[in-house]
Structure formats: C-alpha cells, structure tokens
Amino acid sequence: MIPIYLDPAATRIALIGRDALALRRLKWLKDAGAAPDVWSDAPSAAFAEAASVIPRLPSADEIGVYHAVWIADLPRDEAEVLAVVARGHNVLVNVEDCLPLCDFHTPAVVHRGKLTLTAGTGGASPAVARAARERLETAFPPTWEAALDEIAQARTALRERDASFDMLIADARQRLAQHGLI
DSSP states (O other), rough: OOOOOOOOOSOOEEEOOOOOHHHHHHHHHHHTTOOOOEESSSSOOOHHHOOOHHHHOHHHHHHHHHEEEEEOOOOHHHHHHHHHHHHHHTTTEEEETOGGGGGSOEEEEEETTTTEOOOOOOOOOOOHHHHHHHHHHSSSOTTHHHHHHHHHHHHHHHHHTTOOOHHHHHHHHHHHHTTTTT
C-alpha cells in the first residue's frame, strides 16, 4: 500500500450508493473536508436526506471526470460494471468490502485539527484498523490541535527569518514538549 492524502479542494470525488454504507462513507468524506458528488438510483430515506443526490447512476463519461470514486451498497455485479468503467477512465475506485474491485482502501482516521492520523490494513481487516484508530485517539488527545496551530504559526515566522530545517524541527519538538505531548 502507498499511503497518500488527497486534498479535497483539488480532487473531484464521487460517491455512488444507496443506503447505510454509503451514508457512513459520505460522513467520512465530509469529515475529511470533501464535498463529493453523490449519485444514487435508489437512495434510502436517510441517505437522500443527508446529501443532495443526483437521482441516477452516473454514465461512463460522467465517471470519467472524477479522480476518485467510492461505491457502496450496490450489488457486486452493478458495482463491478461501475468499477470497470472508472478504471477505464483512469479513475481510482473503491468498492466497499470488495477487495478485488478496489484500487485503494479507506483507512480509519483520527483528526486533530490539521493533524490527520490513519490506520489501514489494505482491506485485510477493517476491525483491526478501527482498533488501531481507537488507540490513536487515546495516544493523540485533542490538545494536539492547538499545539499544531501554534507550531504552524511559529514555523511560518521562522521560515520568514530563513531558519534552517533543523531549527524548524527543534522548535516544533520544543513546543510539543511544552504542551506535554512528547
């Protein structure tokens, strides 16, 4: 696996689904700052209420405009057709709980402001990724958010004074220590 972070402001994302799994993925994407286009030919009431749904499945050309597509709550045969189309357009695709149809896997995530921590198993066990996320939540308390904000401001000021990389690292570590985080 190659872990990467996608900037939701620079990434066109689609979510295709119908029910609870799609709703969970929608929340995950929104929590990450994304505003995906949401497609559904048969949305559950809860899914339709949570998103502005385009009331059909996307065409091949419509899929081709995205960088990444998540598919959830579709029967495997329908999901596979959409996954093949996405791959044909060089669009990364994730089909919930179907490893052979996934180009990438969705990790378990902890957000502490701009600090994002993830745990993934390459799809081997979402339960293990979840357990790891729970450990990360404990190991990285919410106070990391304020510390990171302070460190980012200090880093900007230090860079304006042409501070070396080593000076930036030392300042960040000192500030983390002052916050009791290391």
